[in-house]
Amino acid sequence: MNKLLAKKLHYLIKKYQTIIIAKHVFPDWDAQGSALGLANLIQDNYKGKTIYVVGERIDDDSSFPSDQLTLEALGKALLIVVDTANAERIDFENFAGCQEIFKIDHHLVVDDYGNYNLVDDTAIACTQIITLWAEKMKLKISPLAAKNLYKGLVTDSGRFLFSGVNSQTFQAASILMENGVDLHQVQNELYLQDLKVKQWQNYAFNKLVLTPKGIGYIVVGPSDYQPFNLEYDQVKNALYTMSGIKEIKIWFTVIEVDQEFKVSLRSRDYEVNQVARKFNGGGHKLASGAKVKNLAELPQLIKALEALIV
Ligand SMILES: [Mn+2]
Known part of the structure; x- marks a missing residue:
């Protein structure tokens, strides 16, 4: 100091x-x-x-x-x-x-x-x-x-x-x-967690998609989270269900809220902020936020993330 x-x-x-x-x-x-x-x-x-x-x-x-x-x-x-x-x-x-x-x-x-x-x-x-x-x-x-x-x-x-x-x-x-x-x-x-948050995490984790290269992601919208009666902060907990898993090298959620598709990116080893910047976002090396215009953009995002993995 x-x-x-x-x-x-x-x-x-x-x-x-x-x-x-x-x-x-x-x-x-x-x-x-x-x-x-x-x-x-x-x-x-x-x-x-x-x-x-x-x-x-x-x-x-x-x-x-x-x-x-x-x-x-x-x-x-x-x-x-x-x-x-x-x-x-x-x-x-x-x-x-x-x-x-x-x-x-x-x-x-x-x-x-x-x-x-x-x-x-x-x-x-x-x-x-x-x-x-x-x-x-x-x-x-x-x-x-x-x-x-x-x-x-x-x-x-x-x-x-x-x-x-x-x-x-x-x-x-x-x-x-x-x-x-x-x-x-x-x-x-x-x-200490609310039961409904844990139940939401269980639900969200069941929607996990894992690509052969090790990109894991969960896409959710209002029809998924509204029945759980959650704050947006609690909805974001879907992201944490994917951390600490060997096979998942980079993980992200896409949460549709107010007609926007918000992306949260995480990784243990790869600098996801480089990709976040290309998708209207930014943040820390291993933890970033971004946005896609619609779900049709997802394959591009996944491709960009896969390119980080060597
Ligand atoms: Mn701090």
């Missing part, structure tokens, strides 16, 4: 009375855990600060609400943006109106929108960076801060299975455990 930037963050938090924390649109647990965990750390270690966490939440957590945030306060505030690679994805319209911006992130650098940018693209989660920063600054980490941070670590690392997991990941996990994370509780809060 860049020592100067780590110290700068500490100094800026001390300097500003009002601190706003923002994350990316459609937050995941790393975004929310980073934002809330950092808010907990600031509240516990830098007395008397006014802290707002802005943007959407993934659950019913309502701590650090921002409904009292005025334009005037905003103009004097420090904005810390977590887990967000580029300015367009910041879930806070007024971000440019803040006094200074400090970015903390673990994505590949595409946009240095911060006045300061603490970025480590070798970190598996943004909460990993925040945890190691807190340790370096010798901050007190409350059980609540530890829980919020741990949620980002365990989800962004795929429960410590993804290839970007390194010794720092376990170091961060160890720090958080020592500060009171209740693994059983976190497990229940993150991974």
